[in-house]
Amino acid sequence: MDLVEAKPRAPKEIAKLYESVVSQIALRTLREVFAVQSDGVVDTVVFNGHVSTKDPATGQPRYPCIVSVAATREQFSGLVLTDVTPRETLRHLNALISPHPFDLEAVRPVLEFDLTKYKFVDEIDMIAGLDGRLDLLELTPTEFEHLVRQLFEEIGMQAWVTQASRDDGVDAVAINPDPIVGGLCIVQAKRYTGVVSTESVRALGGVMDDKRAAKGVMVTTSWYGKESWEFAARHGRIELIDGPRLKHLLKERVGLDVLISLPRRAAKIT
Secondary structure (H helix, E strand, O other), X not given: OOOOOOOOOOHHHHHHHHHHHHHHHHHHHHHHHHOOOOOOOOOEEEEEEEOXXXXXXXXXXXXXXXEEEEEEHHHHHOOOHHHOOXXXXXXXXXXXXXXXXXXXXXXXXXOOOOOOOXXXXXXXXXXXXXXXXXXXXXOOHHHHHXXXXXXXXXXXXXXXXXXXXXXXXXXXXXXXXOOOOOEEEEEEEEOOOOOEOHHHHHHHHHHHHHHOOOXXXXXXXXXXXXXXXXXXXXXXXXXXXXXXXXXXXHHHHHOOOOEOOOOHHHHHHO
């Protein structure tokens, strides 16, 4: 009777196959994004290939980048993918490739967030000094900005409060480290007792474009009108957090049961 006997591959062969698969995934991802028909929609694509693993020294999760490549539509259109060697094609595109991808040896991504253009202020620990029933409207605007920063940090982001500026339109900057849905986030914190104007929400979209941010978040103690919610939904990358949701997030993420003593009339409109 014939027997099927498993024969393990040699470690070098496994490592070579893994390297080939990683290279193919990078090129396939570029191809799928450039499949967008309109040339005016996508001109350049940056792909950073991260792997989820655990640090053998600490046991903590880490996400090393093992391949990073940027390509324009013009560069990519000249490739005949059916006849290429994936790793050589990545080299042709000046990609950064891990010398030992199977061992998850990391490389520095070709695109990183430049925070040098922002001026940050010293951090203030608002959470440690807050009473659970404190009224958020009793905070100064600066204190409120730092509370929002700490909320973002509790959610899992890196965040910094920026220096006050009349025309910059940025109260805080946050970075989501998630390799798939992460990116630079512009934050505006509005300690208001009245409705946030639609013009303010639209202006956030302009600031995002100027700063090349992946997302914009506006946080307020008050509320937004119908037009603002509709604009944010159409925009797709703006998230609005009103007073009730802010209270919920602070309770859920930080354990603070705060008050927002809006005028009675404002509470009815919300």
